[in-house]
Amino acid sequence: MEALHSLHSQDLQLDWLRSFVSVVDAGSLTAAAPQLHRSQSALSMQLKKLEAAVGRPLLTRDARHLALTATGRLLLPHARGLLEAHHAAQQALHGPAVLGRVVLGVPDDYAVAYLAPVLRAFAARHPQVELSLVCEQSTSLVPKLRRGEIDLALATRDRAGTGSLLFREPLVWVAAAAHQAWRREPLPLALYEPGSRARKLVTAALAAQRRLHRVVYHSPSLAGQIAAAESGLAVAVLTRCSVPAGLMVLDKRHGLPALPPLDVVVLRSRASAASEAAQAMHEQLLLTLGRADEP
Secondary structure (H helix, E strand, C coil): CHHHHHHHHCCCCHHHHHHHHHHHHHCCHHHHHHHHCCCHHHHHHHHHHHHHHHCCCCEEECCCCEEECHHHHHHHHHHHHHHHHHHHHHHHHHCCCCCEEEEEECCHHHHHHHHHHHHHHHHHHCCCEEEEEECCCHHHHHHHHHCCCCCEEEEECCCCCCCEEEEEECEEEEECCCCCHHHCCCEEEEECCCCCHHHHHHHHHHHHHCCCEEEEEECCCHHHHHHHHHCCCCEEEEEHHHCCCCCEEECHHHCCCCCCCEEEEEEECHHHCCCHHHHHHHHHHHHHHCCCCCC
């Protein structure tokens, strides 16, 4: 009887495995908790129960870093396999697989920072859906969505009330420390393309400060913006998620005004209303990227 109890105490429950995989994919308990609709403390408890069942630590954690232990690396592919098998069983029992094709638009900076866990989870749940990505700025994606050329867009909100809010992304001033472009008058700027929400916020903030400025470079290309800043040509404004390690983030200590954040939303075309595949991707974006602390 005692041996049977010991065997059951080593069972790996699906909820524990789901918490483990989500934390690894998201990179932290803070990021994973909203995806699973749990508090950080509840998620931490799930991980402790899993580690107790395994008998060894799975993760090393501190305030800013999370890493897999050797046991965690061994368990991770098995955990993914069990979760995928469970999902396949649910689909077999409760309905046919989702089929079709989805065209998803996303700007480069959001794609690099946020898209990998969305795609990973979506592919596991809907392996028979064909996914096409269009990586362009929001100013290009929104017209394409309205014309029905893409089904969904992860984009910066261009006007109040559009789309479903996922989170708010800070805008930051950046420059190469060695060149100190922020000291020049008028302030040389590298900005996103005309018409972009970020550009409007930057010019409004500088006008309120009465800071003289001139645009020396503008482009929808994230790589071009970063190159302009790294060369010392200008001060650039980037989403915080896209700032490379070699650039310095500036603030009021450098004479620059605070910038409001961007609302990042998921938009869906009218043409995709009848698409189960588009609906599934819409739900996945909300589940993976939607933050419980946002209204």
